[in-house]
Structures are given as structure tokens and as C-alpha cells.
Amino acid sequence: MSAGPRHAALRIRNLRKTYKDVVAVAGLDLDVPTGECFGLLGPNGAGKTTTIEICEGLTEPDSGDVEVLGLHWKSDANRLRQRLGIQLQETQLSEKLTVLETLRLFRSFYHQGPRAEEVIALVQLQEKQNSRVGGLSGGQKQRLALACALVGRPALLFLDEPTTGLDPQARRQLWDLIERLKLAGRSILLTTHYMDEAERLCEHVAIMDHGRMIALGTPRELIASIGVEHIVEFSAGGAGRRLDTEPLRNLEGILDVKSGNDSVLLQTAKLHLAVPALLTELDRQQVALTELRTHSATLEDVFVTLTGRHLRDE
Amino acid sequence: MANHPLTQLTLVRFREFLREPEALFWTFVFPILLAAGLGLAFRNRPPEVLQVGAVTANLAQSLRTDNRLSVRKFTPTAGLQALRAGKIAMLAAPGTGGVIVYEYDDTNPEGRTARMLADQAVQRAAGRTDLVGSHDRILREPGSRYIDFLVPGLLGMSLMNSGIWGIAFTLVDSRRKKLLKRLVATPMPRHHYLLSFALSRLLVLVAEVGVLLGFSALVFQVPARGSWLGLTVLCVLSSLAFGAMGLLIGSRVQTVEAASGIMNLVTMPMWILSGVFFSAQRFPDALQPTIKALPLTAIIDALRGNMLQGASLMRLAPQLAILGGWMIVCFTAALKIFRWR
Numbered sequence: 001m002s003a004g005p006r007h008a009a010l011r012i013r014n015l016r017k018t019y020k021d022v023v024a025v026a027g028l029d030l031d032v033p034t035g036e037c038f039g040l041l042g043p044n045g046a047g048k049t050t051t052i053e054i055c056e057g058l059t060e061p062d063s064g065d066v067e068v069l070g071l072h073w074k075s076d077a078n079r080l081r082q083r084l085g086i087q088l089q090e091t092q093l094s095e096k097l098t099v100l101e102t103l104r105l106f107r108s109f110y111h112q113g114p115r116a117e118e119v120i121a122l123v124q125l126q127e128k129q130n131s132r133v134g135g136l137s138g139g140q141k142q143r144l145a146l147a148c149a150l151v152g153r154p155a156l157l158f159l160d161e162p163t164t165g166l167d168p169q170a171r172r173q174l175w176d177l178i179e180r181l182k183l184a185g186r187s188i189l190l191t192t193h194y195m196d197e198a199e200r201l202c203e204h205v206a207i208m209d210h211g212r213m214i215a216l217g218t219p220r221e222l223i224a225s226i227g228v229e230h231i232v233e234f235s236a237g238g239a240g241r242r243l244d245t246e247p248l249r250n251l252e253g254i255l256d257v258k259s260g261n262d263s264v265l266l267q268t269a270k271l272h273l274a275v276p277a278l279l280t281e282l283d284r285q286q287v288a289l290t291e292l293r294t295h296s297a298t299l300e301d302v303f304v305t306l307t308g309r310h311l312r313d314e
Numbered sequence: 315m316a317n318h319p320l321t322q323l324t325l326v327r328f329r330e331f332l333r334e335p336e337a338l339f340w341t342f343v344f345p346i347l348l349a350a351g352l353g354l355a356f357r358n359r360p361p362e363v364l365q366v367g368a369v370t371a372n373l374a375q376s377l378r379t380d381n382r383l384s385v386r387k388f389t390p391t392a393g394l395q396a397l398r399a400g401k402i403a404m405l406a407a408p409g410t411g412g413v414i415v416y417e418y419d420d421t422n423p424e425g426r427t428a429r430m431l432a433d434q435a436v437q438r439a440a441g442r443t444d445l446v447g448s449h450d451r452i453l454r455e456p457g458s459r460y461i462d463f464l465v466p467g468l469l470g471m472s473l474m475n476s477g478i479w480g481i482a483f484t485l486v487d488s489r490r491k492k493l494l495k496r497l498v499a500t501p502m503p504r505h506h507y508l509l510s511f512a513l514s515r516l517l518v519l520v521a522e523v524g525v526l527l528g529f530s531a532l533v534f535q536v537p538a539r540g541s542w543l544g545l546t547v548l549c550v551l552s553s554l555a556f557g558a559m560g561l562l563i564g565s566r567v568q569t570v571e572a573a574s575g576i577m578n579l580v581t582m583p584m585w586i587l588s589g590v591f592f593s594a595q596r597f598p599d600a601l602q603p604t605i606k607a608l609p610l611t612a613i614i615d616a617l618r619g620n621m622l623q624g625a626s627l628m629r630l631a632p633q634l635a636i637l638g639g640w641m642i643v644c645f646t647a648a649l650k651i652f653r654w655r
Contacts, residue, residue, distance in 0.1 A: 056499055058655070081501040088499070092491040096333040097326060108322040109500045148496075 007070040009034045009156045009187035010055060015064035017050050024050040026211035028064070032204075037178070037188040039202030041195065041299060043311050047211040048191035049089055052160050055189065056086050069155055082111055085154030087145045089161050095134035099125055099144055102133060103151055110152030123147045123177060139170025146177060157181065157188045163197060175200060193311050195299035207303060214306050219299060226305045228255055228297045232266040232274060235291040236282055243287045251277040258304075263291070267301070319502055323510035324517075330484065331518060337480065341518070345472045345526045352591070353461035353534055364428045367393045369407040373414070376439035377406065380431050404428035406436075457537050457622050465530045466617035467590035469523065473549065474584065474610050476522060477556025478563065478577055481511050485564030486573040489653070498654045512557060519553050540620030544627050548620060548634075552613040555637045558644035559609070565652040584610040612636035 010032035017025040025047040032038040040048045053059040054066060057073045057080060066073065071080050093102050103116035114122075120129055123143040128136060136144065142162060149157055162178070163171040178201055181188065192198055198205045199219045207215040207222070215222055223229075237243045245264055248257045253273035258265040268274035271294060282289055303311050316322075331337055363381075367388045368374035377385045388396060393405040397417060403425045404418035414436055418425035488494045497507065523545075530536035538545065563580065567573045587601075588594060588610035597605060605611050616633035619625035627634065 058495065058499055078501060081499070084499075086496075086499045088492060088496055090492060091496045092493060093496070094326065094330060094488075094493060096330050101326070101329065104317070105322045105326055106500060108317045108319045109502045111501075152501075 007034065008032060008067075009036075009069060010038075010189060011065075011067040012051075012055070013065040015051065015054065015066060016062045017047075017054065017059065018062055023211050025054075025061075028208075028211070028213055030206060030213070032187065032189055034187050035185050036203045037182050037190060037201055039198040039205040040189070040191040040208055041193070041198040041205050041303075041311070042191075042208035043193055043303075043309065045210075046208040048193075048208055049160055050211075051208075052158050052189065052191050056084065056158050057081065082152060083155045085149035085152060085157045087142075087149045087157075087159045087162055089164070091145050091148075093133050093141070093144065093148070096132060098130050098132055099136070100129050102144065103147055106148045107151045113151050113153040116151065119147045119151050122150065124173075137170070139166050139173060142166060142170070142174060143177065146174070150181075155187065157186055159188060159190045161192055162190065163192070163194065171197075195303070195311060198299055205299065207299070207306065209303075209307050215302065222299060222302050223297050226297065226302050227269060228267040228301060228305070229269045230267075230271040230274070231295055231297055231301055232268060232271070232278065233263050233291075233293045233295075234266075234278070234289060235263045236289045237287045238290065241285075241287045243282070244285060247281055247285075248278070251281060253277060267297075267305075320506045320510060320513070323502075323506055324513045327484075327510050327514035328517070331480070331514065340479075341472070341476045341522055342525050345468050346529050349461070349465055349468055349526065349530055350533070352464055353530075356460040356464075358459050364404075364424055364431070365402045366428050366432060367396055367402040367405040369393055369405070373406050373408065373436070376436045377432050378435075379439060380435040383428065383431055383435065404432060406432055457539070461530070461534045462536050462622055463593075463618070464591065465526070465534075465536045466621050467588075467614050469526055470552070470588070470610055470614035470617055471585060471590045472522065472526060473519075473552050473613060474556050474581060476518070477515065477553050478560040478581060480515065481557055481560030482564035482567075482573050482577055483570070484511075485561070486567050486570055489564075489655070490568060490570065492655075494654045504654070508561065511561070512554065515553055515557055516550060519549055523549050536621070538621050539624035541624075541626070544620050544625075544630075545617075547627060548613065548616050548630070551634060551637050551641070552609070555609050555613075555641040555644070558641045558648065561652075562644040562648040565648045584608055587611070589614050607636060609637055609640045 008031050010030065012028055012030040015025050015028040028047070028051060040051065042048050050059065054061045055068055057077060068080055069083055073080060097105070099120060100116055103119055107113060107116050117129070120126055123146055125140060125143055125147065128140060133141065133144065146159070146162065149159070159178070163174050166174065175197070178188065178190070182201070190197075190201060203218060205217065205219055205222060206213045215225070217225065243264070245257055245259055248254060248264070248266065251274065253268050253270035254266050254277065255269060256267040258267075266274060266278065275294070279289070300311055303309070361382065363384045365384050365386070366377060367386050368377055369388060369390055371387060374385050374387045377383050386402070388405070390407060393402070393407070394417070396402045397405045403422065404416055407415050407417070409415040414433075416429045416432060418429050420426055485494075498504070527536070527538060531538065559580070563576050564573060567576065587597065587605050588608050589605075590610070594605050594611060595602070612633040616630045616637075619630050619633075
């Protein structure tokens with residue numbers, strides 16, 4: 001049952017996987033249209049890696065149907081492997097080989113694809129072409145891993161947490177790369193626990209928690225769905241004066257109040273009303289404001305609203 | 315051809331080997347150092363003159379007629395002390411009734427030799443003549459020295475070490491790094507991965523055997539009397555057998571520490587029991603069947619047979635069978651339990 005002239009790149013129905021006594025995936029349904037970058041967003045342990053490894057053919061599901069590029073792993077494994085590109089969550093490639101040697105090795109497994117040198121240029125590792133993998137920085141290693149995924153000219157790319165552990169500059173470089181791949185029309189399934197990554201790269205995002213999908217939509221739709229547009233975060237009070245947060249709930253424009261360790265979070269859809277109201281209330285209670293920050297609602301806030309927890313456990 | 319996965323995988327095995335200085339040392343340099351060191355320490359020396367003691371001047375004089383004995387005169391107590399301290403191999407003293415008493419340690423070959431030479435000297439001095447004439451022809455041929463015995467032993471040990479350690483270590487490390495998992499996600503035919511180990515091993519083998527035997531032939535004139543074809547067959551078969559053992563050891567283990575532990579457990583008994591440095595016959599008879607069944611014993615016996623006695627492969631069939639058996643058993647077991655993740 002394909003919608004329109006093209007098959008979906010990936011179709012998952014009622015996927016279940018349990019390890020011993022831990023339920024990793026508990027009934028997941030997913031559709032990734034062709035030519036789209038689709039994100040699986042969730043904290044560690046949400047079941048993202050299990051899901052993507054089942055799609056990659058590395059793990060067998062307990063039950064459910066997984067259709068990748070219109071094919072099934074049980075019957076078409078060899079054909080599928082030729083057409084997929086995979087970046088694992090932590091791969092360490094052989095440290096003693098050079099970048100070029102590594103790519104030539106991976107290229108030899110595929111019937112068709114670009115030359116190793118072309119892929120090196122694509123991920124901008126030309127200067128490091130003859131350097132050993134052991135001497136690359138974290139960001140360069142991830143770009144090499146991405147190159148290994150591209151070397152068979154795949155119809156569908158699976159990227160499992162591609163920027164985890166990288167410094168900000170390396171992350172941005174990798175994002176640029178992925179965006180260029182998107183522009184070239186590749187289908188991508190990406191898992192991440194960084195909300196900025198999901199917001200920036202993905203056309204659709206599925207938020208996962210405890211093996212289930214708890215929300216699905218474009219980043220904009222998801223943020224709009226919680227009805228909150230801005231978050232105000234502040235600290236107030238000091239020695240002696242403690243803030244009473246109860247009255248804040250009734251202030252104009254304020255939708256919800258959450259108290260953290262040192263700070264308070266206010267959710268609002270009307271920033272221009274909420275901030276003045278807050279300042280007035282602080283003044284009434286005679287408590288001094290020590291810090292004030294506001295940001296537009298993000299997918300992180302969507303997650304917090306839905307689950308009460310953060311994407312990254314601090 | 316160059317882009318065939320098997321070619322690429324074999325190239326990768328080579329590069330990883332050549333770029334690991336430790337591996338190069340253990341494979342090429344260490345056996346040579348052992349051969350040179352032990353060959354020097356245990357080189358054949360001209361027959362030593364034996365130190366003996368005599369309690370009377372008469373005895374001393376008789377004994378001195380044999381120039382293979384160096385005689386000192388002692389008082390009985392001093393002589394006994396010197397014997398206990400190992401300074402003399404034997405003490406001769408007159409006993410009651412005109413007999414000579416020879417005191418020595420009969421588990422010490424020097425003591426036994428000293429006793430025989432001394433008695434012969436004493437008898438001759440007392441007038442005994444030999445009824446049958448004799449004359450000595452000294453034989454000092456390469457092939458019967460310690461170094462000749464040692465080199466095939468070292469070669470066998472080297473084949474075992476590089477066969478087992480090279481494969482098991484790489485496998486376990488690749489599994490730990492999730493490199494195996496990454497490879498299995500590609501279309502790479504899985505048997506190509508394992509085959510690449512065998513191929514690269516065989517190619518390195520040529521250099522490994524060549525270097526050790528070349529060194530031994532050059533420096534010590536260790537002979538290689540058997541057919542080179544036979545030698546090749548032996549080396550290839552043992553490499554495959556030890557490779558299969560390495561494959562089995564590396565087929566499920568997840569950490570390098572566990573792998574090292576198992577490899578040591580497997581190889582160290584063989585270093586001692588299989589006759590690398592000294593003849594395995596020295597162990598009690600009850601152990602001999604077990605010792606003979608060990609793969610290292612089989613290859614060393616076969617190598618000695620080939621190099622020192624020129625034995626044909628037919629004659630070495632039992633050893634070939636033992637090696638072949640280990641190879642098949644280990645390989646089949648490994649395939650059954652191999653884990654890629």
C-alpha cells in the first residue's frame with residue numbers, strides 16, 4: 001500500500017523488541033517518505049538505537065513488520081545491504097589504516113558507487129586522505145564514518161546519533177554535510193537526543209520515550225501542539241528572601257510554572273504580558289531578580305511537557 | 315581485481331600486521347634472538363677434562379695416565395668435602411682387601427664417566443691389556459647438535475604463536491570496537507572476512523619461515539635435509555591448524571584480556587610439553603600419548619623429521635593427521651559459535 005507513485009523509504013508496523021526483562025520497543029508505527037530526512041528524537045534508553053538497528057538488519061524484532069525500500073530483511077537481505085548506508089552509534093574503524101584505504105575497503109563491498117576519492121571530497125577530508133584513522137579528530141572520524149555510509153550510493157541512509165560527543169564546530173560541519181545530502185534528495189533516518197539537531201535537520205520528527213512514539217509531526221507542529229511559545233527561566237531571591245511560586249500561576253499569560261533546583265520555568269504563549277507581570281509580582285513579594293532568560297519553545301520543551309523529564313539526563 | 319572485497323580485506327590484514335611494530339618483533343626478531351642466544355649458550359664445546367680426586371699418591375699417578383682426567387690429591391675428609399661441593403666428579407680411595415673404592419654421584423653423567431675412565435686407567439696401570447683392539451673416529455656433524463634440535467622447535471613455536479595470537483587478537487579487538495558489527499551491516503560476504511585471515515597468514519608465513527631458517531642456516535649451518543615441498547606442506551598445514559585454533563579462541567570472546575588469558579592457557583603448556591627446548595621424551599611415559607596428540611608436538615616432530623632426517627611426508631603421516639584433525643575440529647566448532655557482535 002504505497003501512498004502515491006513512490007514507496008515509502010521505510011515503513012514500520014507494530015514493532016516490538018524485548019531484551020530479557022527490558023522492553024526496548026513496545027509497538028512502534030512509523031512511515032518515512034522517500035527523499036525526506038526523518039528524525040527519531042528521544043533520551044537514552046528510548047529505543048531509538050534498537051529501532052534503527054532492526055531497520056539496518058542487525059537485530060531481529062520479536063514481532064512486527066519492517067519494510068525497507070519496499071523490501072524485507074528475511075527475504076531480501078543481500079539486496080537491501082547493497083542499497084543502504086549505515087552509520088553506527090559508536091564505530092571505531094581500524095586505527096592503522098588511512099582514510100583512503102578504509103574507504104576503498106568499504107567501496108569494494110558494493111556493486112556500484114562513487115570512487116573513494118570522490119566521497120572523501122564530499123565529506124571534505126581531502127587533506128587527511130592519507131592520514132591514519134588513529135590520528136583523526138572526533139569530528140573527522142565521524143565524517144569518515146559518514147563517508148563509509150555513502151560509498152555505496154545508498155538509497156536510504158541510517159544515521160545513529162551522528163553528532164554525539166562532538167564539539168560545536170564539528171557538529172555544525174556535520175550538519176552542513178547532512179543538509180547537502182538532503183538537498184541532493186537522499187532519504188535519511190536520523191536518531192538523536194539533541195533537540196536542535198532534530199529541529200534543524202528533520203522534516204518530520206517522531207518523539208520516542210520508553211519504546212513508544214509519544215508524538216509525531218514537523219518540528220513546528222510539535223512545538224505548536226503544546227500551546228506554549230516561550231519559556232521564561234529566572235532565578236530570584238537570596239539569603240533570607242524566598243520566592244513563593246504559587247501566585248505566579250495566576251499571573252496573566254502564564255500557562256504553567258515549574259520549579260527547578262535554582263530556577264523557575266514559566267511557560268507562556270504571550271511573552272509581552274508574562275514578563276512584566278512577573279517583574280511586578282517579584283516586586284510585590286520584595287524578592288530580587290538575579291537571572292532572567294527567555295527562549296522560544298523547543299522540542300526539548302515539548303518533551304518535558306509530555307513526559308516531565310529532559311531529553312538529556314543531567 | 316584490486317577492488318574485489320577479498321583482495322581489499324587481505325590487504326587490510328597485511329597493513330594492520332606491518333604497521334604494528336610489536337607484531338613484527340614477535341614474529342621475526344624474537345625467534346632469531348632465541349635461536350642465537352640458546353645456540354650460543356649450548357654450543358658444543360671440546361670435551362671437558364674431568365676433575366677427580368685421589369687419596370693416595372699411587373692412585374693419583376695411575377689416574378693421571380688418562381689425559382681426560384685432571385687429578386688432585388686429597389686427604390679423605392678434604393676429598394669428601396670437595397666431592398660434596400661439586401669440585402670433583404669422583405673420589406678414588408683404596409678400600410679393604412686391595413680393592414679400589416670409587417665415590418661419586420651416579421645420577422651425574424660426569425661422575426659416571428669419571429668412574430669409568432678412572433677404573434680403565436687403574437686397570438691398565440695394573441697391567442691389563444685389551445683383548446680387542448679399537449680406535450676412535452670422531453663425528454661432529456651438523457644435525458646432531460643442540461642448535462639443530464632447537465631450531466625446528468623454535469620454528470614450530472613461532473608458527474603457533476603467530477597463528478593463534480595474530481588471529482584471535484585481531485578478531486576480539488574488532489568485535490570489541492564494533493568494527494565487526496559495522497562490517498556485517500555491509501554487503502561483505504562473511505566468509506571473505508575469515509578467508510582474508512588465512513590468505514594473509516600464508517603470505518606472511520613465507521617471510522617468517524624464510525627469515526628464521528635462513529638465519530639458522532647462515533649462522534649455525536643448521537641443515538634442511540628434507541624436500542622443500544615437504545617443508546612447505548608442513549608449514550602451511552600447521553598455520554591453518556593454529557589459525558583455526560586462533561579462530562576458535564576469538565570467536566565469541568568480548569574483551570582482549572579474556573582472549574589473552576585463554577591464549578596463554580592454551581599455548582604455555584605446549585611451550586613446555588611439546589619438546590621445543592628439550593626432548594618431550596623426558597616426561598613420564600604416562601604423559602606421552604597426551605603430549606604426542608598436542609598440535610605443537612606434532613609440527614615440531616614433523617619439522618625435525620623433515621629438516622634433520624630428510625623424512626618424507628609419508629613417514630610423517632601421523633603428525634600430519636594430528637594437525638589436520640585439530641584444524642578440522644577447531645574450524646567447525648568456530649563456525650558454529652562465531653559471533654559477529
